[in-house]
Amino acid sequence: MGIVQRQGLRNTIISYIGLALGFVSTALVLPNFLEPQQLGVTATLASVATLYAQIAAFGFASVGIRFFPYFRQPESGHQGFLPLLVGVPLLGFAVVTALYFVGEPLLLPWYGRDAPLLAPYYAWGAVLAFFTMLYSVQDAYLKALYHTAFSSFVQDILLRILIVGGAFLFGLGYLSFSGYVLWFVGVNSALALLLTGYVAAIGELHWRPTRQVLTVRPLREMLGMGAFTLLGSLSGSIILYIDTLMVGAQVSVAAAGIYVVASNISTALAIPARSLNKVAFPLLADYWKQQDLPRMADFYRRATRLNTLLGCFLFLGISLNLDFIYSLMRNARYAEGTVVVLLLLGSKLFDGITGVNGLMVVTSPRYRFDLIFNVSLAVLTIVLNGLLIPRLGMVGAAVAACVAQVSINVARTWFVWHSYRMQPFTWRIPLIVGIAAVAGVAAWLLPTLSSPLLTMLLRSTVLTVVYATLILATNSSPEATLFLAKIRARFPKK
Structure with a gap:
């Protein structure tokens, strides 16, 4: 078995364990130790740090994977590629950090009366963003080297165990809440240092810069690729995190904490689709290479049918038992997110039913349209949040996510049909939905x-x-x- 197969198998196992552990820890364990307001603080820090780090990195994580084959030369330390891969994001981080601290008087007031809760940890947001950025760049470097299992393990398993451990220490009184926040920042930051140690252990920590690195591929080409991928990755992060930030700013930090727990409960429905996508991505890419559109259309239909079958069952299993799930949490306030869970479940169910349209677009010859869809989804999400959260509170954020997700999936499904005359629906889809209703x-x-x-x-x-x-x-x-x-x-x- 080659290194790619071994790493792929390990990643699959780690991914499943991580998804289960993530659901249990964030939806069931943490709410029993942290108040909604406290969970909202850490969720806000994590959301800010992720967006901050992606802007600073300027898409160079993707650049590392895309261009590394041109630099691969173990005997010369890959021609100074690692210093370049880290150096450009460090320059970006310096610029974004200056703006971050200069903008503090403008950013904190968005949170109104909750601003004093976040103010003591504002600087720690920059620390968390720095190590988040460093982790993402090293993770990309390891992917290019076909060493991915270790980074997946520390991100999907070790980090979640350590965060739960910190929550236990807080719940038992060994840590104050400020101490828990520092623990949260510290364990997230430690992941980047662990990756650095791992890169050194496998003999790939080549820090010495060389002039030769600028002659292998034009820097302008890499920066252009970085800007393109930045838009795509940033749009994806906005879709994931903007609702938490806007709920915290327009409602309260406590509401953001309740919303995060509700969102985490709903993620269980997405597990089958995510697992299928791991297989679908390379398979669809191969179909496009072979121009085997009939087999692709058949896979499109079968994947949609399978997602519908499992998605409907999980939707009902979670929604019918929400009372039990919330009864496991000592703080009854988290149950205020019941409607949010139902709406987000509906959003994820529709995302599954519409099949693998997003992957079909991104692997197709017209892959650039995927960026248009992602940017459109991000903009639509922000606009709808701005309109609905002031009127409906955190439920407005869930409605916005649902409307935006349904709209963009309808557009993607139409695009695939219009461009390639493929659509995933047969008479079995409404039959499965009807059976689920019964x-x-x-x-x-x-x-x-x-x-x-x-x-x-x-x-x-x-x-x-x-x-x-x-x-x-x-x-x-x-x-x-x-x-x-x-x-x-x-x-x-x-």
């Missing part, structure tokens, strides 16, 4: 028991039995029927 109503009509746990178990059992029975009886998902046949084959009748 199963959901059957579970919802059950009486609420005195114990939230028993209610959850009863509803989940009925939902699973009704949903699975109807899916198999109607053969609405051949994949599910085939899966059941394989299981039966392992247990032959005697």
Whole structure:
């Protein structure tokens, strides 16, 4: 097994463990130790640092992956590529940091009466942004070297364990809240230092700059590529983090904390689609290379059907049992995010049902249109948040996310159909949605028991039995029927 296969297998395992650990820690563990206001502070810091770091890096993380093959030369330290890869973001960080501190009197007042909560940690936002940027650049360098498993492990598993550990220390009284914030910043920053140590351990820490690095590829070309990718990556981060920042600024930091927990609960629905995308990306790229559009269209339909099947089940499983999920949190205020969870679940369900249209665009010859879609989605999200949050509070942010996500997916689906005459819908899609509705109503009509746990178990059992029975009886998902046949084959009748 080659290094790419080994790293890919390890990344897959780490990704699944990380997704499960992330859901448990951010949706269930942290809310039991942190008040909404406190969780809102750390979420705001993380959101600011991520956007700050991406602007400072100027897209050079992607540049590292894109251009490293031209510089690859182990005997010469890759011709001074690492100092260039880190040097440009460091210059960008110096500029953005100056603006960050000069703009403090303008930025903090956005948070109104909650500004004093964030003010003591404003400078730490710059520290967190610096190490976030350093991590992203080194992570890109390791990807170019085909060493990705370690960085995935520290980001997806180790970081989450350490943050939960800090929350336990805070809950047991060993840390004040200020101490927990410093712990939060410290463990995030430590990841970059761990990567530096790992790069050194594998013998790839080549810090000596060379003039030769400027002759391999024109710097202007790399900066242009960086600017292009910056728009795409920044748009993606805005989509992920702007709602938290705007809820905190226009409602309260506590509302931002409640919103973050609700958002984390809804992410469980996206796990199947994310897992499928890991397989879909290289597969679609290969189909485009071979110009095998019939097989691509078939994969498009099957992927959409599978996402619909799993997405509908998870949507119902989470939404019907929200009372139980929130009952696990000691602070009842987090339950104020119930409507937010439902709206975000709907948004992610639609994203799954519309298939892998985004990946089809980005791997196609017309991949530049993906940037237009991402920028449009980011702008639409900001505009809708600005209009709806003042009127509806944090629910307005969820409505904005839902409307923006549905709109852009409709546009992407139309674009793929218009450009390549491929669309993912067959008669089985509405049939699966209809079956989900029947199963959901059957579970919802059950009486609420005195114990939230028993209610959850009863509803989940009925939902699973009704949903699975109807899916198999109607053969609405051949994949599910085939899966059941394989299981039966392992247990032959005697």
